[in-house]
Amino acid sequence: MQRFSGLSLLRRGLAGQRGWQPQWRHADPKPSYDALIIGGGGHGLGTAYYLASEHRLTNVAVLEKGWIGGGNTGRNTTIIRSNYLFPESAALYDHALKLWESLSQALNYNVMFSQRGVLMLAHTVHDVQVAKRHVHANRAAGVDNEWLTPREARAFCPLLNIGDIRYPVLGAALQRRGGTARHDAVAWGYARAADALGVDIIENCEVTGIRRNADGAVEAAETTRGTIRAPRIGVAAAGNTSVILKMADVELPLESYPLQALVSEPVKPVFPCVVMSNTIHAYISQSDKGELVIGAGTDAYTSYTQRGGPHITSHALEAICELFPMFRRMRMLRCWGGIVDVTPDRSPIIGRTGVPGLYVNCGWGTGGFKATPGSAHVFAWTIARDEPHPLNAAFTLERFRDGNLIDEAAAAAVAH
Amino acid sequence: MLLIECPYCGERPEPEFVYGGQAHVARPRMPAEVSAEEWARYLYLRDNARGVHAERWRHTHGCGRFFNALRDTTSDQFLATYKVGEAPPATAQVSR
Numbered sequence: 001m002q003r004f005s006g007l008s009l010l011r012r013g014l015a016g017q018r019g020w021q022p023q024w025r026h027a028d029p030k031p032s033y034d035a036l037i038i039g040g041g042g043h044g045l046g047t048a049y050y051l052a053s054e055h056r057l058t059n060v061a062v063l064e065k066g067w068i069g070g071g072n073t074g075r076n077t078t079i080i081r082s083n084y085l086f087p088e089s090a091a092l093y094d095h096a097l098k099l100w101e102s103l104s105q106a107l108n109y110n111v112m113f114s115q116r117g118v119l120m121l122a123h124t125v126h127d128v129q130v131a132k133r134h135v136h137a138n139r140a141a142g143v144d145n146e147w148l149t150p151r152e153a154r155a156f157c158p159l160l161n162i163g164d165i166r167y168p169v170l171g172a173a174l175q176r177r178g179g180t181a182r183h184d185a186v187a188w189g190y191a192r193a194a195d196a197l198g199v200d201i202i203e204n205c206e207v208t209g210i211r212r213n214a215d216g217a218v219e220a221a222e223t224t225r226g227t228i229r230a231p232r233i234g235v236a237a238a239g240n241t242s243v244i245l246k247m248a249d250v251e252l253p254l255e256s257y258p259l260q261a262l263v264s265e266p267v268k269p270v271f272p273c274v275v276m277s278n279t280i281h282a283y284i285s286q287s288d289k290g291e292l293v294i295g296a297g298t299d300a301y302t303s304y305t306q307r308g309g310p311h312i313t314s315h316a317l318e319a320i321c322e323l324f325p326m327f328r329r330m331r332m333l334r335c336w337g338g339i340v341d342v343t344p345d346r347s348p349i350i351g352r353t354g355v356p357g358l359y360v361n362c363g364w365g366t367g368g369f370k371a372t373p374g375s376a377h378v379f380a381w382t383i384a385r386d387e388p389h390p391l392n393a394a395f396t397l398e399r400f401r402d403g404n405l406i407d408e409a410a411a412a413a414v415a416h
Numbered sequence: 417m418l419l420i421e422c423p424y425c426g427e428r429p430e431p432e433f434v435y436g437g438q439a440h441v442a443r444p445r446m447p448a449e450v451s452a453e454e455w456a457r458y459l460y461l462r463d464n465a466r467g468v469h470a471e472r473w474r475h476t477h478g479c480g481r482f483f484n485a486l487r488d489t490t491s492d493q494f495l496a497t498y499k500v501g502e503a504p505p506a507t508a509q510v511s512r
Contacts, residue, residue, distance in 0.1 A: 242464040253460035255437075256489075300435035301418075303489045304466045309417040311431055344460045401456040 001196035003108050023188060024195035029202050032229035033061045035383060036221055037236060038207050038244055040064025041073035042183070043361055043368065044236035045190035045201070046376025047383070049107075052197035054377075055384035060199045061230075062191075063223060065206035069187025072238045075306075075338035076369040077261050077283050077295035079274050081118040081178035083138050083145045085411035088394040089347060090141045095391050096374025097177060103373055109189030111181045112288060118178030119148070119157055121277040121323075123167035130411075131173040138175075148172045157273050165322045167280055180274060180285050180293075186372055210248040210358070217356035218248065234359045234383045236376075239304065239339025241362040250353045252362065253400050254341045257298040258308035259366050262316075262335035264327075266290030275323070282319035292330060294320060298340065298366060307337045340366050344400065346409035350379055350392040359383050360397070421497050422475045423483045436472030438462045439484040440504070465489060470504050473497075 002008065002021050012019060035051060037044045040062045051057040062068075080100055082093035104110050122131045131147070138145035150162040153172040162169040191201050202225065209222035210233065220229040237244050239256040271286035276295075283295030296316035299308040313335050321328045343349060343363035348371070350361045361379040364371060378389035388396070399405060418430040444450045444458055463469065469489050474482045486495040486504055496505045 240466070243466050251457075251461050252464075253456075253462070255462055255464050256466075300430075300433075301471065301487070301492075302464060302469065303492055305490065305492050309430060311417055400460045401452050 001192065004110075023192040024201050027061070027200035027202055029061060029063075029205065029223070029225050029228050030200065031227075033200070034059040034230065035232040035234065036060070036228060036230040037062045037234045038221065039071075039236040039238065040068040040187075040191075040201065040203065041071050041236065041238060042069070042186045042190060042372040043238075043364075043375050043379070044234075045187055045194060046372055047234055047236060047361070047379045048199045048201075049190045049194040049197070050377050050380035051384060052194055052199050055380060057384055058198035060194075061228065062194070062199060062201050063205045063207055063221065063228070064201070064203045065224075067203050068191050068201060069184055072338040072340065072368065073183055073187045073372075075261065075336055076183055077285065077293050078180045078183045078287075078369060079118060079178070079276070079283060079285065079295070080113070080181060080370040081175050081274075082143055082370070083118075083120070083134055083173065083175045083178070084408055085134050085137055086406050086408065087141055088406050089408055090138060090143050092374055092378070092391050092395070093371055094143050095377070096371045099373035099377060100181065101177075103181075103186075103189070107189040107193045109185060109192055111185045111189050113179065113181040114288075115177050115179040116273045116285075117156065117174055117176045118274040118276065119153060120173045120175075121153070121169050121275065121279070122171045122173070123169060123277065123279045125170070127279055128170050131171065134411075135173050143175075144177050145173055145175050148174050157271075157275055159271065159324050159326060160275065161323055161325055178274065180287075182288070183369060190376070207244060207247070210244070212248065212355065215356065218358045232357045232359070232383055234361065234379060236361045236379065238362070238364070238368070239341050241341050241360065245353065245360060248353070248355050248358055250355055250358070250360075252349065252360070252397065253344055254363055255302050256304060256339050256341050257301070258303050258305065258337040259298045259340045260296040260308045260313050260335060260337045262294050262296070262313055262332050263287070264292040264294070264330045264332050267292075267330070270326075277319060277323065280319040280322070282316050282323060284320055284324070291333070292327065298342070299337075304339055305337070306339055340364070340368075342366070344409070345405040345407045347406040348375070348395055349397050350375065350395045351382055351388050351397060352386070353397060418492060418494070420473060420485070420494065422478060422481075423497050423499050424479045424481055425475060428475070428478055432475060432477040434474045434476045436474055436482060439470040439472045468495065
């Protein structure tokens with residue numbers, strides 16, 4: 001792997017940018033591996049990277065049916081935060097946030113992580129109570145979060161309209177360590193680093209079956225590029241996880257919904273932070289390219305189409321125009337959908353499946369990007385040791401049977 | 417935006433409707449007598465089908481009535497809508 005440094009950039013620049021090598025090999029599948037990861041998004045590529053870098057498991061392949069980072073990793077709004085209510089969630093997401101803080105250095109790849117602060121608005125008395133409860137719970141758990149008055153919120157985000165609006169801003173919770181990262185760079189950075197450690201990244205390879213031996217344990221994945229044997233298979237397939245797990249007769253409490261986002265034409269830097277409002281449903285930040293990146297809600301119905309209805313995106317834009325009147329004349333360039341796998345309690349499932357050798361990392365719903373490094377890190381541990389990392393021990397499949405929900409859905413009282 | 421045919425009112429735009437999740441999920445008659453697995457299955461496990469999906473809709477801003485639909489989740493095309501209590505039409509008979 002060619003390492004990036006200021007010196008190497010300068011040298012190649014002066015040489016006319018010639019001599020750069022591809023960032024990862026285009027591997028063809030071998031007949032067998034020690035472990036397979038199904039799903040070449042951030043979570044799957046990260047899992048392969050941590051298997052190789054922390055657990056010395058380098059005979060690993062990542063199988064991706066399209067191109068890496070072409071699913072939800074390339075479709076999200078890149079927001080990173082860890083201010084979840086329950087101790088299990090806050091610990092898992094803050095583990096991810098701590099890994100984000102040194103990820104560019106670890107991967108030798110600039111993921112453009114920017115801790116510009118995430119402001120979550122409160123518009124009703126109930127919002128204020130819920131947000132303050134989150135602030136106190138987070139601070140007690142060692143996760144930064146602070147309460148701002150409406151004026152303080154406007155001082156932090158000067159474009160914010162706090163008064164002349166149908167649902168006035170009554171305050172906001174601010175996580176200063178939160179922010180954004182370049183989502184494509186996360187996939188590419190993990191792919192490059194995993195490839196350098198020997199991991200095969202196999203694109204255009206769709207899994208069509210999971211073969212099990214007489215004991216019921218997994219032994220191979222049937223794919224569009226042939227049968228690939230492996231004693232361990234980890235699935236990180238987001239919205240298509242139900243489909244993959246059904247191949248091994250495992251049923252999951254998941255439903256797949258379209259989640260839409262859109263970007264505006266690029267403009268000069270105007271927006272200093274991330275603002276989200278669960279109540280009137282809008283998420284907004286500005287990318288380094290200058291586009292406003294806007295997140296809308298999920299469509300009402302389950303679907304695998306990676307698109308959704310325009311009434312969902314226009315609803316989000318109505319909220320944006322109320323909160324930031326200066327954006328009313330902005331033109332939107334593109335919108336798209338991703339398929340998100342939602343659990344009943346809006347918390348992920350990371351762990352064993354009941355089928356020996358088969359592991360699943362799913363149910364990240366509408367908020368998986370922020371967790372990418374932490375999710376990948378604990379999932380690699382789970383696959384390598386056949387037991388959960390302490391941080392994902394509570395995120396089992398069995399919690400739905402046993403009633404041990406981690407009910408972030410109820411905690412936020414809205415889709416999130 | 418979906419165009420949905422309410423069996424009572426005809427075709428109407430999606431915002432008139434509320435989605436009601438998977439259809440034909442029967443509540444166990446004696447909840448106290450079923451196992452934890454069966455109860456969790458009723459509460460949480462859904463087909464999440466990639467393909468034809470039987471689902472409930474309610475025409476909230478119209479007649480207010482629930483009905484069922486068959487929809488292909490890979491195209492969002494409705495194959496049929498039918499009244500509550502009726503069996504789902506065989507998908508092979510539905511013209512696409």
